[in-house]
Amino acid sequence: MVKTDIPQVEDFLSGLQRSWEQATKVMEEAQKNMKRQFDKKRKNPQELKVGDHVWLENKNIHLNQPSKKLDNKRYGPFKILKDIK
Numbered sequence: 001m002v003k004t005d006i007p008q009v010e011d012f013l014s015g016l017q018r019s020w021e022q023a024t025k026v027m028e029e030a031q032k033n034m035k036r037q038f039d040k041k042r043k044n045p046q047e048l049k050v051g052d053h054v055w056l057e058n059k060n061i062h063l064n065q066p067s068k069k070l071d072n073k074r075y076g077p078f079k080i081l082k083d084i085k
Helices: 007-041
Strands: 053-057 074-079
Touching: none
Parallel strands: none
Antiparallel strands: 053 074
């Protein structure tokens, strides 16, 4: 903090410093709250093993169907044969 001989300026600067510290503290608390709220709805990825059965979503599978609306939404179940990591 800057030291001056004028008491009014020192009071103003100390008030500014307190406001800055308080704003920083409030922002950190807000970030913690937002993270906590986000993590409530976040799911952990499933652990899939060899032998499990899975379904594939139709999102990135392009077949010769005349209408996407009439196509299947999922394909499967498919058995996991090996682990690729």
